Amino acid sequence: MSERLEDIAARMLAEGKGILAADESTGTIKKRLDSIGVESTPETRRDYREMLFSAEEAMREYISGVILYDETIRQQARDGTPLVELIARAGAVPGIKVDKGAKPLAGFPEEKITEGLDGLRERLAEYHALGARFAKWRGVIAISDVLPSWGAVKQNAQALARYAALCQEAGIVPIVEPEVLMDGAPGDHSIDRCHTVTEWVLKTVFQELYDARVKLEGMVLKPNMVIDGKNARKASREEVAEKTVRCLKASVPAAVPGIAFLSGGQSDEEATAHLSLMNAGFDVPWRLTFSYGRALQAPALKAWGGKPENVAAGQRAFAHRARMNALAARGDWRQELEKAA
Numbered sequence: 312m313s314e315r316l317e318d319i320a321a322r323m324l325a326e327g328k329g330i331l332a333a334d335e336s337t338g339t340i341k342k343r344l345d346s347i348g349v350e351s352t353p354e355t356r357r358d359y360r361e362m363l364f365s366a367e368e369a370m371r372e373y374i375s376g377v378i379l380y381d382e383t384i385r386q387q388a389r390d391g392t393p394l395v396e397l398i399a400r401a402g403a404v405p406g407i408k409v410d411k412g413a414k415p416l417a418g419f420p421e422e423k424i425t426e427g428l429d430g431l432r433e434r435l436a437e438y439h440a441l442g443a444r445f446a447k448w449r450g451v452i453a454i455s456d457v458l459p460s461w462g463a464v465k466q467n468a469q470a471l472a473r474y475a476a477l478c479q480e481a482g483i484v485p486i487v488e489p490e491v492l493m494d495g496a497p498g499d500h501s502i503d504r505c506h507t508v509t510e511w512v513l514k515t516v517f518q519e520l521y522d523a524r525v526k527l528e529g530m531v532l533k534p535n536m537v538i539d540g541k542n543a544r545k546a547s548r549e550e551v552a553e554k555t556v557r558c559l560k561a562s563v564p565a566a567v568p569g570i571a572f573l574s575g576g577q578s579d580e581e582a583t584a585h586l587s588l589m590n591a592g593f594d595v596p597w598r599l600t601f602s603y604g605r606a607l608q609a610p611a612l613k614a615w616g617g618k619p620e621n622v623a624a625g626q627r628a629f630a631h632r633a634r635m636n637a638l639a640a641r642g643d644w645r646q647e648l649e650k651a652a
Contacts (some may be wrong), residue, residue: 372633381601
Protein backbone atom coordinates (compact mmCIF):
# COMPACT_ATOMS: atom_id res chain seq x y z
CA MET A 312 0.00 0.00 0.00
CA SER A 313 1.46 3.39 -0.98
CA GLU A 314 2.16 5.99 1.68
CA ARG A 315 -0.46 8.71 2.06
CA LEU A 316 0.48 12.18 0.84
CA GLU A 317 -0.41 13.62 4.26
CA ASP A 318 2.03 11.22 5.96
CA ILE A 319 4.88 12.10 3.60
CA ALA A 320 4.18 15.82 4.16
CA ALA A 321 4.23 15.24 7.93
CA ARG A 322 7.69 13.63 7.66
CA MET A 323 8.91 16.57 5.55
CA LEU A 324 7.62 18.94 8.23
CA ALA A 325 9.00 17.10 11.26
CA GLU A 326 9.32 19.41 14.25
CA GLY A 327 12.67 21.15 14.58
CA LYS A 328 13.87 20.03 11.16
CA GLY A 329 13.91 21.51 7.65
CA ILE A 330 14.57 20.74 4.01
CA LEU A 331 17.98 20.95 2.36
CA ALA A 332 17.71 22.30 -1.18
CA ALA A 333 20.52 20.54 -3.06
CA ASP A 334 18.82 20.81 -6.45
CA GLU A 335 21.15 23.29 -8.14
CA SER A 336 21.22 22.87 -11.90
CA THR A 337 24.51 21.91 -13.52
CA GLY A 338 25.05 25.58 -14.40
CA THR A 339 24.38 26.82 -10.87
CA ILE A 340 26.53 24.21 -9.13
CA LYS A 341 29.33 25.08 -11.58
CA LYS A 342 29.25 28.68 -10.31
CA ARG A 343 29.40 27.45 -6.71
CA LEU A 344 32.35 25.17 -7.44
CA ASP A 345 34.08 27.89 -9.48
CA SER A 346 33.95 30.10 -6.38
CA ILE A 347 36.24 27.65 -4.53
CA GLY A 348 38.45 26.90 -7.55
CA VAL A 349 37.08 23.40 -8.21
CA GLU A 350 36.27 22.18 -11.71
CA SER A 351 32.65 21.10 -12.10
CA THR A 352 32.51 17.46 -13.22
CA PRO A 353 30.02 14.67 -12.42
CA GLU A 354 32.57 13.40 -9.87
CA THR A 355 33.20 16.71 -8.08
CA ARG A 356 29.47 17.43 -7.98
CA ARG A 357 28.94 13.96 -6.53
CA ASP A 358 31.74 14.39 -3.98
CA TYR A 359 30.34 17.71 -2.78
CA ARG A 360 26.82 16.40 -2.30
CA GLU A 361 28.03 13.16 -0.75
CA MET A 362 29.95 15.28 1.79
CA LEU A 363 26.64 16.91 2.81
CA PHE A 364 24.43 13.81 2.74
CA SER A 365 26.91 11.71 4.75
CA ALA A 366 27.10 14.27 7.57
CA GLU A 367 25.23 11.79 9.72
CA GLU A 368 24.45 13.80 12.83
CA ALA A 369 23.39 16.92 10.93
CA MET A 370 21.19 14.93 8.54
CA ARG A 371 19.61 12.80 11.26
CA GLU A 372 19.01 15.62 13.75
CA TYR A 373 18.14 18.62 11.60
CA ILE A 374 17.18 17.64 8.03
CA SER A 375 13.76 16.21 7.15
CA GLY A 376 14.09 16.14 3.36
CA VAL A 377 16.55 16.80 0.53
CA ILE A 378 15.64 18.24 -2.88
CA LEU A 379 17.80 16.66 -5.59
CA TYR A 380 18.60 17.44 -9.22
CA ASP A 381 18.05 14.90 -12.02
CA GLU A 382 21.77 14.03 -12.16
CA THR A 383 22.04 13.63 -8.38
CA ILE A 384 19.08 11.30 -7.88
CA ARG A 385 20.81 8.85 -10.26
CA GLN A 386 24.29 9.10 -8.69
CA GLN A 387 26.05 6.74 -6.33
CA ALA A 388 28.46 7.57 -3.53
CA ARG A 389 32.11 6.59 -3.89
CA ASP A 390 31.37 3.22 -2.25
CA GLY A 391 28.52 2.49 -4.68
CA THR A 392 25.63 3.40 -2.34
CA PRO A 393 22.93 5.38 -4.20
CA LEU A 394 22.83 8.95 -2.85
CA VAL A 395 19.07 8.52 -2.39
CA GLU A 396 19.82 5.67 -0.02
CA LEU A 397 22.25 7.81 2.02
CA ILE A 398 19.45 10.35 2.49
CA ALA A 399 16.80 7.78 3.40
CA ARG A 400 19.21 6.06 5.81
CA ALA A 401 19.53 9.35 7.71
CA GLY A 402 15.74 9.44 8.09
CA ALA A 403 15.17 12.23 5.53
CA VAL A 404 12.75 12.12 2.61
CA PRO A 405 14.35 12.23 -0.87
CA GLY A 406 12.79 14.76 -3.27
CA ILE A 407 13.38 15.98 -6.81
CA LYS A 408 13.30 19.27 -8.70
CA VAL A 409 11.11 18.67 -11.76
CA ASP A 410 10.81 22.09 -13.41
CA LYS A 411 13.04 22.89 -16.37
CA GLY A 412 13.78 26.47 -15.42
CA ALA A 413 12.31 29.91 -15.98
CA LYS A 414 12.25 31.14 -19.59
CA PRO A 415 11.11 34.48 -21.06
CA LEU A 416 7.31 34.71 -21.12
CA ALA A 417 6.16 35.46 -24.65
CA GLY A 418 4.41 38.83 -24.82
CA PHE A 419 5.58 39.88 -21.37
CA PRO A 420 8.98 41.62 -21.47
CA GLU A 421 10.97 41.28 -18.21
CA GLU A 422 8.82 38.39 -16.95
CA LYS A 423 9.29 34.63 -17.00
CA ILE A 424 7.35 31.37 -17.07
CA THR A 425 8.63 28.07 -15.75
CA GLU A 426 8.77 25.22 -18.26
CA GLY A 427 8.64 21.46 -17.75
CA LEU A 428 4.99 20.34 -17.87
CA ASP A 429 5.38 18.36 -21.10
CA GLY A 430 6.14 14.74 -20.25
CA LEU A 431 5.98 15.45 -16.52
CA ARG A 432 3.59 12.56 -15.76
CA GLU A 433 6.12 10.06 -17.15
CA ARG A 434 9.07 11.73 -15.40
CA LEU A 435 7.26 11.67 -12.06
CA ALA A 436 6.63 7.93 -12.43
CA GLU A 437 10.36 7.40 -13.04
CA TYR A 438 11.38 9.61 -10.13
CA HIS A 439 8.98 7.76 -7.83
CA ALA A 440 10.65 4.49 -8.87
CA LEU A 441 14.05 6.09 -8.10
CA GLY A 442 12.91 6.87 -4.55
CA ALA A 443 11.58 10.45 -4.69
CA ARG A 444 8.55 11.07 -2.50
CA PHE A 445 8.23 14.81 -3.01
CA ALA A 446 8.98 17.24 -5.84
CA LYS A 447 9.62 20.93 -6.31
CA TRP A 448 8.58 23.46 -8.96
CA ARG A 449 9.62 27.12 -8.77
CA GLY A 450 7.73 29.95 -10.38
CA VAL A 451 9.60 33.28 -10.40
CA ILE A 452 7.74 36.56 -10.11
CA ALA A 453 9.50 39.82 -10.99
CA ILE A 454 8.64 42.78 -8.78
CA SER A 455 8.93 46.54 -9.32
CA ASP A 456 6.62 49.54 -9.24
CA VAL A 457 4.82 48.16 -12.32
CA LEU A 458 5.57 44.42 -12.18
CA PRO A 459 4.33 41.76 -11.99
CA SER A 460 1.64 41.77 -14.65
CA TRP A 461 -1.60 39.88 -14.13
CA GLY A 462 -0.75 37.66 -17.12
CA ALA A 463 2.54 36.51 -15.62
CA VAL A 464 1.06 35.87 -12.17
CA LYS A 465 -1.87 33.93 -13.65
CA GLN A 466 0.22 31.76 -15.99
CA ASN A 467 2.79 30.89 -13.32
CA ALA A 468 0.02 30.03 -10.85
CA GLN A 469 -1.66 27.77 -13.41
CA ALA A 470 1.62 25.98 -14.12
CA LEU A 471 2.22 25.42 -10.39
CA ALA A 472 -1.29 23.98 -10.03
CA ARG A 473 -0.95 21.62 -13.01
CA TYR A 474 2.40 20.42 -11.67
CA ALA A 475 0.96 19.88 -8.17
CA ALA A 476 -1.98 17.86 -9.47
CA LEU A 477 0.33 15.60 -11.50
CA CYS A 478 2.56 15.07 -8.46
CA GLN A 479 -0.32 14.01 -6.25
CA GLU A 480 -1.57 11.64 -8.95
CA ALA A 481 1.90 10.00 -8.86
CA GLY A 482 1.95 9.65 -5.06
CA ILE A 483 4.44 12.51 -4.72
CA VAL A 484 4.00 15.54 -2.42
CA PRO A 485 4.40 18.79 -4.36
CA ILE A 486 6.40 21.66 -2.93
CA VAL A 487 4.70 24.68 -4.48
CA GLU A 488 7.25 27.50 -4.80
CA PRO A 489 6.04 30.89 -6.04
CA GLU A 490 9.00 33.21 -5.47
CA VAL A 491 8.61 36.98 -5.55
CA LEU A 492 12.22 37.89 -6.30
CA MET A 493 14.02 39.89 -3.64
CA ASP A 494 17.10 40.25 -5.80
CA GLY A 495 15.51 40.77 -9.20
CA ALA A 496 16.06 44.02 -11.10
CA PRO A 497 15.94 46.73 -10.01
CA GLY A 498 15.65 45.38 -6.46
CA ASP A 499 14.60 48.69 -4.95
CA HIS A 500 11.03 47.82 -3.94
CA SER A 501 9.77 48.51 -0.42
CA ILE A 502 8.67 45.85 2.03
CA ASP A 503 5.09 47.11 1.64
CA ARG A 504 5.26 46.57 -2.14
CA CYS A 505 6.56 43.05 -1.49
CA HIS A 506 3.65 42.44 0.92
CA THR A 507 1.08 43.54 -1.66
CA VAL A 508 2.57 41.46 -4.47
CA THR A 509 3.21 38.36 -2.35
CA GLU A 510 -0.36 38.34 -1.02
CA TRP A 511 -1.71 38.72 -4.56
CA VAL A 512 0.50 35.93 -5.89
CA LEU A 513 -0.36 33.52 -3.06
CA LYS A 514 -4.10 34.13 -3.34
CA THR A 515 -3.90 33.51 -7.10
CA VAL A 516 -1.86 30.32 -6.61
CA PHE A 517 -4.32 28.90 -4.08
CA GLN A 518 -7.28 29.69 -6.34
CA GLU A 519 -5.57 27.77 -9.14
CA LEU A 520 -4.71 24.87 -6.79
CA TYR A 521 -8.37 24.72 -5.76
CA ASP A 522 -9.53 24.77 -9.38
CA ALA A 523 -7.06 21.96 -10.20
CA ARG A 524 -8.42 19.85 -7.30
CA VAL A 525 -5.09 19.72 -5.52
CA LYS A 526 -5.36 18.30 -2.01
CA LEU A 527 -4.01 21.05 0.25
CA GLU A 528 -3.28 18.60 3.08
CA GLY A 529 -0.82 16.80 0.78
CA MET A 530 1.37 19.73 -0.29
CA VAL A 531 4.00 22.07 1.17
CA LEU A 532 4.25 25.78 0.33
CA LYS A 533 7.71 27.28 -0.29
CA PRO A 534 7.26 31.06 -0.46
CA ASN A 535 9.56 34.04 -0.18
CA MET A 536 9.52 36.03 3.02
CA VAL A 537 8.02 39.52 2.82
CA ILE A 538 11.14 41.64 2.60
CA ASP A 539 12.38 44.79 0.90
CA GLY A 540 14.48 44.59 -2.27
CA LYS A 541 18.20 43.83 -2.11
CA ASN A 542 19.04 47.45 -3.06
CA ALA A 543 16.60 49.05 -0.60
CA ARG A 544 17.15 47.24 2.68
CA LYS A 545 15.56 49.21 5.52
CA ALA A 546 13.14 46.87 7.28
CA SER A 547 14.09 45.47 10.68
CA ARG A 548 14.10 41.72 11.32
CA GLU A 549 10.98 42.17 13.46
CA GLU A 550 9.15 43.95 10.64
CA VAL A 551 10.04 41.20 8.14
CA ALA A 552 8.70 38.55 10.52
CA GLU A 553 5.51 40.45 11.33
CA LYS A 554 4.66 41.33 7.73
CA THR A 555 5.45 37.85 6.46
CA VAL A 556 3.12 36.25 9.01
CA ARG A 557 0.40 38.83 8.33
CA CYS A 558 0.64 38.16 4.59
CA LEU A 559 0.48 34.38 5.04
CA LYS A 560 -2.52 34.60 7.36
CA ALA A 561 -4.36 36.59 4.69
CA SER A 562 -3.61 34.20 1.84
CA VAL A 563 -2.72 30.62 2.88
CA PRO A 564 -5.50 28.19 3.91
CA ALA A 565 -5.10 26.50 7.29
CA ALA A 566 -5.45 23.11 5.56
CA VAL A 567 -1.87 23.45 4.26
CA PRO A 568 0.26 21.52 6.77
CA GLY A 569 3.42 23.55 6.50
CA ILE A 570 5.40 26.38 5.00
CA ALA A 571 9.11 25.90 4.23
CA PHE A 572 10.62 29.28 3.38
CA LEU A 573 13.21 29.89 0.71
CA SER A 574 16.10 32.18 1.68
CA GLY A 575 15.97 34.12 -1.59
CA GLY A 576 19.13 36.22 -1.41
CA GLN A 577 19.16 36.84 2.35
CA SER A 578 22.39 36.30 4.26
CA ASP A 579 22.71 33.01 6.16
CA GLU A 580 22.07 34.57 9.55
CA GLU A 581 19.30 36.84 8.32
CA ALA A 582 17.28 33.90 6.94
CA THR A 583 17.73 32.10 10.26
CA ALA A 584 16.81 35.13 12.40
CA HIS A 585 13.63 35.90 10.46
CA LEU A 586 12.40 32.31 10.72
CA SER A 587 13.08 32.19 14.45
CA LEU A 588 11.22 35.44 15.10
CA MET A 589 8.18 34.11 13.24
CA ASN A 590 8.14 30.91 15.28
CA ALA A 591 8.78 32.66 18.60
CA GLY A 592 6.35 35.52 18.27
CA PHE A 593 3.25 34.40 16.38
CA ASP A 594 0.48 31.83 16.61
CA VAL A 595 -0.07 30.29 13.17
CA PRO A 596 -1.95 27.22 11.91
CA TRP A 597 1.00 25.79 9.94
CA ARG A 598 4.44 24.43 10.74
CA LEU A 599 6.93 27.14 9.73
CA THR A 600 10.32 25.79 8.70
CA PHE A 601 13.10 26.22 6.14
CA SER A 602 13.97 24.93 2.70
CA TYR A 603 17.31 26.63 2.16
CA GLY A 604 20.00 26.01 -0.43
CA ARG A 605 22.82 28.53 -0.33
CA ALA A 606 21.90 29.65 3.21
CA LEU A 607 22.58 26.10 4.45
CA GLN A 608 25.46 25.22 2.16
CA ALA A 609 27.68 28.29 1.70
CA PRO A 610 29.89 27.82 4.81
CA ALA A 611 30.19 24.08 4.13
CA LEU A 612 31.25 24.65 0.52
CA LYS A 613 33.95 27.08 1.61
CA ALA A 614 35.24 24.84 4.41
CA TRP A 615 35.36 21.79 2.12
CA GLY A 616 37.15 23.54 -0.74
CA GLY A 617 37.08 20.40 -2.87
CA LYS A 618 39.71 18.62 -0.76
CA PRO A 619 39.13 15.11 0.66
CA GLU A 620 41.01 16.06 3.84
CA ASN A 621 38.50 18.87 4.45
CA VAL A 622 35.36 16.70 4.36
CA ALA A 623 35.04 16.72 8.17
CA ALA A 624 35.44 20.52 8.28
CA GLY A 625 32.78 20.92 5.59
CA GLN A 626 30.43 18.65 7.52
CA ARG A 627 30.98 20.61 10.73
CA ALA A 628 30.14 23.87 8.93
CA PHE A 629 27.01 22.27 7.45
CA ALA A 630 25.99 20.87 10.85
CA HIS A 631 26.31 24.31 12.45
CA ARG A 632 24.07 26.04 9.90
CA ALA A 633 21.59 23.16 10.00
CA ARG A 634 21.47 23.32 13.79
CA MET A 635 20.97 27.11 13.78
CA ASN A 636 18.03 26.76 11.39
CA ALA A 637 16.58 23.83 13.34
CA LEU A 638 16.60 26.07 16.43
CA ALA A 639 14.91 28.80 14.35
CA ALA A 640 12.21 26.32 13.32
CA ARG A 641 11.39 26.08 17.04
CA GLY A 642 11.77 29.82 17.69
CA ASP A 643 14.86 29.19 19.84
CA TRP A 644 17.70 30.73 17.78
CA ARG A 645 19.75 33.50 19.39
CA GLN A 646 22.52 35.62 17.89
CA GLU A 647 25.09 34.57 20.50
CA LEU A 648 24.76 30.92 19.43
CA GLU A 649 26.40 31.84 16.13
CA LYS A 650 29.53 32.98 17.92
CA ALA A 651 29.63 29.80 19.99
CA ALA A 652 30.29 27.73 16.86
